[in-house]
Amino acid sequence: MDFRTTPQDDAFREDARTWLTAHLARQPPDWERELGRGGWIGIGWPDATYGNRTATLTQQVVWAEEYARAEAPTRTGHIGENLLAPTLIAHGTPEQKNRFLPPIARGEELWCQGYSEPGAGSDLAGIRTTARRAGDTYRITGQKIWTSLAHEADWCFVLARTEEGSRRHHGLSFLLVPMGQPGRVEVRPIRQMTGTSEFNEVFFDGAEARAEHLVGGEGNGWQVAMSLLALERGVSTLAQQVGFARELERVVTVAVATNAVADPAFREQLVKQWAELKVMRWNALRTLGGSGDAGAPSVAKLLWGGWHRRLGELAMAVRGAAGTVGPADWSEPSPYELDPLQHLFLFTRADTIYGGSDEIQRTIIAERVLGLPREVRVP
Secondary structure, eight states: OOOOOOHHHHHHHHHHHHHHHHHHHHOOSOHHHHHHHHTOTTTTSSSSTTSOOOOOHHHHHHHHHHHHHTTOOOOSSHIIIIIIHHHHHHHOOHHHHHHHHHHHHTTOOOEEEEOOOTTTTTOGGGOOOEEEEETTEEEEEEEEOSOTTTTTOSEEEEEEEOSTTOOTTTTEEEEEEESOOTTTEEEEEOOOTTSOOOOEEEEEEEEEEEGGGEESOTTOHHHHHHHHHHHTTSTHHHHHHHHHHHHHHHHHHHHHHTTGGGSHHHHHHHHHHHHHHHHHHHHHHHIIIIIOOTTHHHHHHHHHHHHHHHHHHHHHHTTGGGGGOOOSOOOTTOTTOOOHHHHHHHHGGGTTTTTSOHHHHHHHIIIIISOOOOOOOOO
């Protein structure tokens, strides 16, 4: 695909940049609804039926990059907009689309993803959460873990086992579950090394989901889930790389200030990080242009996960012993403050695990792309 911009793309970029500058200056209290009022949620959806703008693929890249460059707030509506919505557009009924897409486009309903479980992790075929139908509802029982933004979400799309006695990827279904069910849905934040709690455990104790909110039909959850996972490596990857470039620039600045660049080994590492980031961008553009293969999402995850983790390690290395020291004032109310590079180092320890661990990604590439023998499963 040719990613050279047209005059229309340049006008779109100017529009996006102007809107972001004006609205960020006002610091609106509810940023998702502000984006919704501007029509900026769902610009990659195929039409503007739900109150969103539409944009070409190149313009979607432009918006993602301008958003990252403006250092706009971290999106809390990303999961609904970029994961659930395209899945509903592909697999949902007209009623499901009409019910759920407009509130997402307006920034009014937030979503989380109920996939990973204790003991299963990235191996989604090993999940044990069950959903049993009782009349017009399903009763869901089980536990999910590493659930991003569950503490803020209104809804969760849950992969659960609806066929009793089924194994692996058989007998799974994709259900839309309201989070506001006291006593039936419990969210417990997971405190991380950074001191923050973006991830959560979620416990379902007979939580109800309407039968009409089953997506793709009973027993077809694996196919729906796999199509959704492919969406995680889309346009947003390019915006992520803008943030990566900003972090790399900060590390280089520190390396110059500490004179770490005088060490040839550090200089080589910095140049390597820069070159690998360029390769990631070209690979992302190649994939978006339709030149990728079945393993492209897994390759992308392997590339950025390892790159970001190495950047965190390099951020500490260029600072030397000073990187291990906390702030001078440990008084309340913030006794556990990290500077940006310390936070980068600690958070990126998880980059090769969340969103599909490196081991899982390599297995996908080996089996689905290279055609190697399947991994032996222990019953």
